[in-house]
Amino acid sequence: MEAAVLPIFAQVSVGYVATPEDIANAAVFLSSPLAAYITGVNLRGGGGMFPDL
Numbered sequence: 001m002e003a004a005v006l007p008i009f010a011q012v013s014v015g016y017v018a019t020p021e022d023i024a025n026a027a028v029f030l031s032s033p034l035a036a037y038i039t040g041v042n043l044r045g046g047g048g049m050f051p052d053l
Contacts (some may be wrong), residue, residue, distance in 0.1 A: 012047040 005017075008021070023045050029035055 016047075018045065018047055045053040 026043060026045060030038065
């Protein structure tokens with residue numbers, strides 16, 4: 001499976017395929033007091049794969 005999708009994810013700007021922990025870290029940050037002043041944001045977790053969307 002990994003060999004089949006690796007060429008697709010080679011285009012990701014950050015240089016690696018995200019793990020569930022990467023997405024969870026964003027969710028934890030946004031639900032923490034550190035993000036108290038952030039409102040109305042669409043957070044795309046694509047690692048820069050589709051920057052023009």
